[in-house]
Amino acid sequence: MNSWKSITSLNYPQIQELQNQRLHHFINTHVYPFSPYYRKIFDDNKIDPRQIRRKEDLKRIPYISKADLISKDNPQKYKDFILHPDKILISRYWSKARLLNLAARSMLQGRRLEDDLAREYRPVFMTFTTGTTNSPVPFMYSRYDLDNLNLSGSRMVGLFNITGDERIMNLFPFAPHLAFWQTFFGAIEADVFSLSTGGGKVMGTEGTLIALGRIKPAVILGVPSYIYHLLRVAQTKGHDLSFLKKIVLGAARVTPGYKQKLSDMVAAQGARNVNILGTYGFTEARTAWAECPTDNHVSSGYHLYPDKEIFEIIDPDTGEVRDDRQDGELVYTSLDSRASVMLRYRTGDIVKGGISHGPCPYCGRMTLRLSSDITRLYDNKDIHLSKVKGTLVNFSHFAEVINDIPQVDEWQLEIRKHNNDPYEVDEIVIYVTPQAGADQNMLSNLIIDKLTGATEVAPNQIEFIPLNEMVKRLELETANKEKRILDSRPS
Ligand SMILES: [Zn+2]
16 A cells, blocks of 8 residues: 555545545644644644544645744744654553554564654754745754655656666755755665765866766756756767766756757767656655656656645635646645644645646556646745836746747846946846857847746846856856846845
């Protein structure tokens, strides 16, 4: 029942049944007893935890959002979301039968129940959210949670069809962030060789390319901007990339046009029919989900883990729950976590196309699939959402539109004050490094047309700059996260 293979062959009513059982168990056995925060929420709202039996019952529990995790007066706010079992709570909320069962299980394995409980609940690892506007929020993992992190990593390795004789190169920046560790642990759990380079900042692009040539990985994983940069340098230097079969991109939305650009670039270096796969994950869920391989860079959608979480789709304005298959904001509820626990966490991410039930047309797995058409609001959102000329602009849309244009090699957007005068109007300048042979006038008009059509905000100026200058401006080789959008306005 618990193997991934059996879970991915459940039909939708069976998935619902599994989720309902897990939800009831999780809330009554772990969350309500050991989370003072949630116990108070349940009690204040007169919610009897025993009455939470189905996904629909979640509606009674209030949402939480980023704002609930951050408090200026209380930097330790994140601790509210960590489960704190102790002897008194355990004897109050757990039945004698359950305790005897657990004690017997521990004894049979030659261990003490206390040690097993510590292993299950005690935080031993953490990752935290990125972003400079908000202070980072830590999320804790116990050994139990790390087992789940390993599990989701190995599920992804299976989804990508990575075999034991293939090698993985983990190019995510070395940091206490989910993507690096999800990849690191997933490869180990799946018994696949991996080298974690730490991204461009640690080994440098030159060093990374040398390692790439020696290891000859079938699969590379990393942040889209850095993978793109690395492969472009490989192309310029004429490196052989024929060993490459899969490129897995994390931490940003990737459009089919962007996948095509990457695919053309590696094809020129001998890697044909490379699958380019997107992933979706967030620190608060302490896991990531992935696409499976398809032809022509079509997205299969992200394969969810129905035994580990429930996603709801809601109206972002009213908070009303919508049908799974509709568009709306994604709300995450964990079904199996221990240290940090999130119930009904509003991600702020807007999905178009919702969640599909039924078999995946590409791999046949029955697991629920989340549309990859997701606009992220909170991911590295330093200034992705910003007021320009008094209008709130979501710069994620800019990135999608410009990345999709084949003649654009690199770009950067700068928001600045006219003449650098703080009292002047805002202006948007887009710096562009065109692909070789692109007509600058035509490209300039194309970018303005596409941006105005998609965002109703026209850039004031488009400036063409050479690649080496662009690499420096973007800090592609020196920063963990490239400076794609730059706000130079005095604050
Ligand atoms: Zn699939």
